Amino acid sequence: MTAAGDKKPFLKINNLTKKFGDFTALDDVSLEVFESEFVCFLGPSGCGKTTLLRAIAGLDIQTYGSIEQNGTDVSNLPPAERDFGIVFQSYALFPNLTVTKNVAYGLENRKLPKDQITARVTELLELVGLPDQGDKYPAQLSGGQQQRVSLARAMATSPGLLLLDEPLSALDAKVRVHLRSEIKDLQQRLGVTTIMVTHDQEEALTMADRIVVMDHGIIEQIGSPEEIYGVPATAFVADFIGTMNFIPGTVENEGVVKMGGSELHCKTDGHKSGDAVTVAIRPEDINAQDLSESDNIVEAEITHLEFLGSFYRAELGGAVFSGHEIRADFSINLVRRKGINVGSKVPVRFPPQFIQLYSGEES
């Protein structure tokens, strides 16, 4: 992971608050981004991720708090006095200028000699894989091509920080997946510090070095994709990323929770016995295959079985879950081998290391 301690933070965001009238879009947000790091702001719409990006760009300056970029305080500077390139969901390519002119737009203003500009534009278009599209107008390109041009334009002036505002959201699913790896590739090759805003968890998980999960204007969790997925810090993160089962339970004593009719072993750090908790486990972590260890096994009844192509998603019921339906993913192989069907009773195991506990009852 890039979040190494020896690296100097490139961008320091301190106690940022943004208010639109009475509405608080960002509430005391602090964050550090390291040099050459790829950070994703992830959250549902209205969570404040775009507001945070626009504050970093200086497009909508924060109400309180400071931003430091590369050692300089840029808190109150207009966008033109900051150092960043930006790519928008709408591409925002100048429609009446050719691809070449679009990419050269920022360079021409620097009074560079013509041949230098031409060389740089050619280099950039090659970099984004559009070497012979320079004379076309944006409307003559596909969405994916337009977004690449937009990326080339943003990188033309070699900014220290690249901001991507939902760059892939307007594209077709296939193009999106393809461009995802291209952008990530490009970012690693150029080593530019990058912040991307997205509401697509898959995008964030595959592209980011670190993910900042946001909701209601606050940061819920910062961590690597593995941390965010495997050890979600809050019930919100657990629910937002991937699929998660939530079952109400009570802490019996150190290391044991009671869930419905059964007792489960798991880490109960931070919870006292008697506390009401929400027990969370991902469908793919529920195990019906390897039952060699004898703890945390409960007898579940299959109430519903859904074929999802590469696996089955089963819904488990029965007295043990006190009326709650629990989803579990079973491999096709397992379902065939064990003859699992609606109505079958199957022993399943809740591996202790995959169980998360959150305070209070999840609604």
Place this chain on the structure above:
Amino acid sequence: MTATATTANETSAPPLVKPKIGRDDWMMRTCMVVIGGLLAVFIVLPLYTMLSKSMENKADEFIGLANFTEYFSTPALFLSAGNSMQVAIISTVVVIVTAFIYAYALTRTCMPFKWFFRIVALIPLLTPSLLGGISLVYWFGNQGVAKGLLMGESIYGPIGIVIGSSYWVFPHALMIVITALSITDARLYEAAESLRTSKIKTFFTVTLPGCKYGLISACFVVFTLVFTDFGVPKVIGGNFNVLATDVYKQVIGQQNFQMGAVVSVVLLVPAIFAFAADRIVQKKQVALLSARAVPYEPKPDSKRDSIMFGFCLFVAILIIAMLGMAQFAALVTFWPYNLELAFNNYDFDVMDGGGWDAYWNSIKMALYTAVIGTIIIFFGSYLVEKGRGFNTGRTLFHMVAMLPLAVPGLVLGLAYIFFFNNPNNPFNFMYGTMGILVVATVTHFYTVSHLTATTALKQMDPEFESVSASLKTPFYKTLFRVTLPVCIPAVMDISMYLFLNAMTTVSAVIFLYSSDTTLAAVAVMNMDDAGDIAPAAAMAMMIAYTCAGVRLLHALLSKGLNKRTQAWRTR
């Protein structure tokens, strides 16, 4: 500094971040304040002067509402208000019903020759409102060819005003209704049909509600135009007094400026009311046309199509009859005794009213208005739309820019007399010059042009400015390289709109011209006033030719320009 921020006491509010105002922001704000200041000088201050004038006596002393009391206790004056209301309401009903059916035929049927009906309907925009009145004199006046059709009623009065007004406001209403009827989703009709809804019921539950706001807006526009119009009642009103002619009579006839101001205020109030109501209605209008809407394609229906064709043909004949009679009258040697055709009525220099000079003045004035007006209005709208921060200033600017729409031309003209004729006013030098005519005309037609520009600018990606800022490009470079070229069609529309209106307007300039700056439309009125009706018709036709010619030229020019600047639109 990080340390102090993180350990700051939570109860005390942290310091507000005061955004630094960049060089671009300074330049844009300065420009906006300058244009906004000019607008204020040319609209707000004159109106204020007029309002205060209405509360003064002839010795310029403040007398409160005494003038208004006098006005409302003088039956002859008070009656005019009722008359204005009456003709405005009748004309509104006539025009809206006609325009709706006409627009429906154009947008929702498969009737033939739609292009012809579209062109004919726009003819009145090319002529001064006076032309309709003059034409009516020849049709139904004392020596009119079709006088018998009126069955003893006189055309000089409410009948003439309603017909003449309906003629010239028709295209204004039609354009709004066509737009309202064009934005619909075909799927609504498919849904209605699949639910076996009758055609009549579909009309009342889908069609009408869909264009409700457009219709209401058209009603307000027509009402205000007729209520405040001066040209038609001046020519054909006879002894039937309306507010607009009262203002003229008080000011020009009796030199009673105070009472003129009072009548202007009475004229202004319903206009502002209609304007405010329209704004509220417009705000309620939500976008009916989502990006996924399917455009409506009418299916042939021979019975409906032929009825509609008949109706449109009838309306088109009426419009052509108005224009045709004016043309015929202009060419006739001596109506009705010598119907031989000749050009003697075009010999304007031997008549009162300004002669050919007036015509050339008009062209000059219209060109200045089109060029200067377009630049200022587009730039002003750009600053409001694309500026960053400074929200109060931008909102204020937008509000002032909306104001001219609510002010009748005659009221604006009178307000200008009060304001610019004052020797203590630093702008006094403008009085009686071509400059004041241009300023009055630009101001009078500011709002519609401003809204056209705003609409075009709003359609552009708001992030263009963000991108250019991130590329450290100054705003004016992006304005000239991207924004303006992309908006060329709208810019051309604005210049055309300003030119046509400058050529045909009477009300805004009637108080402001001097003997050196007489205008063609004013000459039409003055010649008509002096009894030279045929030359008046000839001059009105000169205006019509010019407008038609310029319109054609404009179409060719736009085509050429679009080829050069809009090539990117083709895939």
